[in-house]
Structures are given as C-alpha cells and as structure tokens.
Amino acid sequence: MKQSNRRTMLVTGANRGIGFEVSRQLGRAGARIILTGRVPQAVRRAVAALRQEGIDVRGELMDVSSPRSIHACARRLERSREAVDVLINNAGIYPEGTILSMPAEALYDALSVNFFGPFHAARAFLPGMIQRNYGRIVNVSSGYGSFAEGLEGPPAYSLSKAALNALTLRLASEVQGDVKVNAACPGWVRTRMGGPEATRGVEEGAVTIVWLATLPKTGPNGGFFRDRKRIEW
Ligand code: NDP
Numbered sequence: 001m002k003q004s005n006r007r008t009m010l011v012t013g014a015n016r017g018i019g020f021e022v023s024r025q026l027g028r029a030g031a032r033i034i035l036t037g038r039v040p041q042a043v044r045r046a047v048a049a050l051r052q053e054g055i056d057v058r059g060e061l062m063d064v065s066s067p068r069s070i071h072a073c074a075r076r077l078e079r080s081r082e083a084v085d086v087l088i089n090n091a092g093i094y095p096e097g098t099i100l101s102m103p104a105e106a107l108y109d110a111l112s113v114n115f116f117g118p119f120h121a122a123r124a125f126l127p128g129m130i131q132r133n134y135g136r137i138v139n140v141s142s143g144y145g146s147f148a149e150g151l152e153g154p155p156a157y158s159l160s161k162a163a164l165n166a167l168t169l170r171l172a173s174e175v176q177g178d179v180k181v182n183a184a185c186p187g188w189v190r191t192r193m194g195g196p197e198a199t200r201g202v203e204e205g206a207v208t209i210v211w212l213a214t215l216p217k218t219g220p221n222g223g224f225f226r227d228r229k230r231i232e233w
Contacts, residue, residue: 013091027055064117172222
C-alpha cells in the first residue's frame with residue numbers, strides 16, 4: 001500500500017450524501033477516515049456501515065456551524081494523537097429564496113455552515129499540516145459560487161460558496177511546503193440536497209474531491225476543479 005494511502009482524512013458532514021461516498025472511496029483506497037457529523041446517531045450509523053466494508057474509520061461529532069464544536073473535535077483528536085493530514089470541508093446547506101424574499105437568517109445560516117465552517121476547520125487543522133510539511137484541504141464548493149458561471153442558484157447558497165471560493169484562494173496563498181488547498185465542484189448530484197432529478201450519482205460526484213484529497217506533491221494548489229479539470233472562479 002502506498003504511503004499516501006495511509007493518511008488520516010477528516011470529512012465533514014460525512015454521515016450521508018457526497019461526504020459519505022467520499023469517505024467510502026478514500027477508505028477503500030486505504031486512508032484512515034475520521035467521519036464527522038452533527039448528529040451522534042447518524043455518525044454511528046455511517047461509521048458502522050463503512051466498518052462493514054472493512055474501512056478503517058472512526059466517528060467524531062462536529063457541528064460546523066459551531067466554532068466551539070470544531071475546536072473541541074480538534075482537541076479530542078490531538079489528545080488521541082491523531083494528526084489530520086487531509087481535511088475535506090464537505091458539510092453544506094442550501095437555503096432557498098431570493099435576496100428580497102428570503103429571511104436574512106438564511107444568509108447567516110448559509111455563511112455559518114458553508115463558509116465559517118471551513119474557515120474554522122482550516123484554522124484548527126492547517127497549522128498542524130504546515131508543521132508536518134504535508135496536508136491537503138478540499139473545499140467542496142459549487143459552480144453556483146463561481147462569478148464566471150454567473151453566481152446562479154439561491155443567493156444565500158451562491159454567496160456562501162463564492163465566499164468559500166475566495167477563502168480557498170487566500171488559504172492557498174498562506175500554505176507552505178507540501179500543503180495544498182483547492183476547491184471542487186461535484187456537479188449536480190443525486191443527494192438530499194441535489195434531489196432525485198440530478199444527473200450524477202454520488203460515485204461520480206465524489207471523484208474530483210477524492211482526486212484533490214490524494215494529490216501528489218506536484219499537484220495544483222489554489223485551484224477550482226470539476227471533473228478533475230480546472231474551472232474559472
Ligand atoms: P446533503 O444534503 O445530502 O448532505 C449534507 C451533509 O452536510 C449532511 O451530512 C448534513 O448532516 C451535513 N451538514 C449540514 N449542516 C451541518 C452542520 N452544521 N455540521 C455538520 N454537518 C452538517 O448534501 P450533498 O451531499 O449533496 O452535499 C455535499 C456538499 O456538496 C455540500 O457542500 C454541497 O453544497 C456540495 N454540492 C452538492 C451538489 C449537489 O448537486 N448535491 C452540487 C454542488 C455542490 P445532517 O444529516 O446532520 O443534516
């Protein structure tokens with residue numbers, strides 16, 4: 001087994017949807033998975049399902065809308081000497097409505113989960129990556145967060161993902177050594193968020209995220225990718 005496959009990889013919002021599938025694919029490739037979510041029972045169920053497949057996985061509670069919850073999880077891992085090599089900021093919410101019709105809270109909520117979650121998680125785990133001279137952060141974004149693609153979709157969501165894209169670029173400019181920060185758009189995927197009409201299954205939706213999580217040293221830093229190809233911010 002390649003050394004890179006034995007990395008410890010933490011996935012947020014991994015109890016279902018794309019995050020669960022990413023955990024499965026990375027686990028099958030040999031990574032140690034820290035599967036996180038905000039509901040204990042949902043985390044336990046997801047961990048049990050992956051263990052049944054022989055995947056090396058442990059569950060941790062992490063509500064990404066709470067900086068306290070993120071840092072508490074980081075401290076638990078530190079105490080158990082579990083170094084996070086790869087962070088996948090996957091957890092996301094999709095509040096609907098137009099700027100004029102939505103309650104202002106919809107934007108606060110979207111920013112809290114889709115932007116401040118990755119912001120605090122990066123601050124919790126990136127310093128250790130830089131210190132150990134290895135790390136990958138994958139921010140699961142969306143074409144709806146791309147200026148180049150017209151910032152489409154519900155505004156609370158698209159504004160939060162545009163902010164996540166900006167965070168990706170700025171974080172990438174602060175890393176050193178073999179540490180990389182990139183963003184991925186999974187495409188339109190059949191999950192609770194994407195709905196049953198979506199054109200892709202979770203296997204396909206996970207591909208670019210898994211690729212960015214396992215980039216070699218020569219791989220890109222500070223990019224936005226769909227189907228493993230660079231797209232415009
Ligand atoms: P789902 O709605 O299926 O899953 C979302 C996951 O995020 C769930 O595990 C959910 O947990 C978790 N989550 C939500 N809020 C929090 C929180 N506060 N703390 C921790 N976890 C939380 O969505 P997808 O799997 O489709 O989406 C995954 C990512 O992909 C998101 O970032 C999304 O924006 C992005 N994406 C998805 C697309 C699609 O078509 N599906 C398209 C483009 C991007 P719980 O079960 O507790 O609610």
